[in-house]
Amino acid sequence: MPDGLKSGMGAIAFALTRRALLCDMAALALGAVSPFSFAQHGGLGLVTPPVRLDDTLLVDQSGKKRLLNDLLRQGVTALQTIYTGCGTVCPLQGTLFSAVQERIPEIRAHRPVQLLSLGIDPLSDSPPALRAWLARFRAGPAWIAATPALTDVDRMRVALSGSNRPLGDIADHSTQVYCFDANAMLRWRSADLPRVDDLCDVLRALART
Template identity: 45%
Template sequence: MSWTRRAWLRSISVSALAVASRDLAAHLGTGPVDPLVAAPDVWVLDVNGQRRRLPELLRGKATAVQTMFTGCSSICPLQGAMFAAVQEGLASNGGRRTKRLLSLSIDPLGDTPKSMQQWLRQMNAGPSWAGVIPVDDARDLRSVLAGRPPDANLDRHSTQVYFFNAAAQLCWRSPSLPEPGDVVSVLDHLANT
């Protein structure tokens, strides 16, 4: 009986530590971006293999950006499911034309337009959800999104969502794995300002 109680207490302690660590990390680099940061002027490939400038892709709509890679089997499917729920929330509250979701690969060497297209299909992405792959190294791009220098710890996969206004300016960083309703709310706010 004491072993079961000890195992139970240990699992609660580990769970509490994980939640506390997640909550502490979630508050670093979150919230409004001041001053606003222009989208990095980098080339990306869309699912059709077309080269596009990221700022041109972001301009004109409030956009929520997540970083991911198609070969990920741990956190990326959860992020995809979260964006799928956001997509449903956007469809139910109307005004979808002024809002967009963008999955941005952090693996330009491993991901291809075809693998991105397949990943989006698995996530049931609709017309307001696109995916792109940086043409070059993604470290500088990730640095701008995270608001940290390129030599900072960018090896870990970020689960934040980065919000751009219609002028292609980064204006908000979410906590780790935000609630879909929170993403919808921020997009609604940005689309109406």
């Protein structure tokens, strides 16, 4: 085969591979910005009146047992639900929190700001799995991961959502972010995969109160 023809065929193969990759990325992005019809949602935006979740025992990435409301009282908190075996939207959620983490020094005011990734698959979201998940996104000390007991997962997901609609399985979990004030009160529910700027604006407002 002439060298020119080989070169041309190689360029075509590269273009087709690149096009397939771009199509896959576009499909993932479309899924990220489109509302999930299967995800359980309550009201979006400001939570009025604010809600305190029932206290629940969590195990964090270091293996330490911590009560949810004690953890939330350590500062203004943005909470997301993830599971470490997820290969679809959870990496996007991790990237979102990673971007917010970079902005934390800019949004601290009267209260510290922290991030909490809540594992919703206790059978797999062990402390080593949580540590590996945090390391994947270069989480710093203001970003914690923790998992409740299996018997508490669904109750927590319902309380966070504020909805009475039936829960889907964990693969259909919400990608909303839930923001708590420093008194452990739920004050704001985002849309799915909110913009970094919007999330930082809410955290800034809560940290100033």
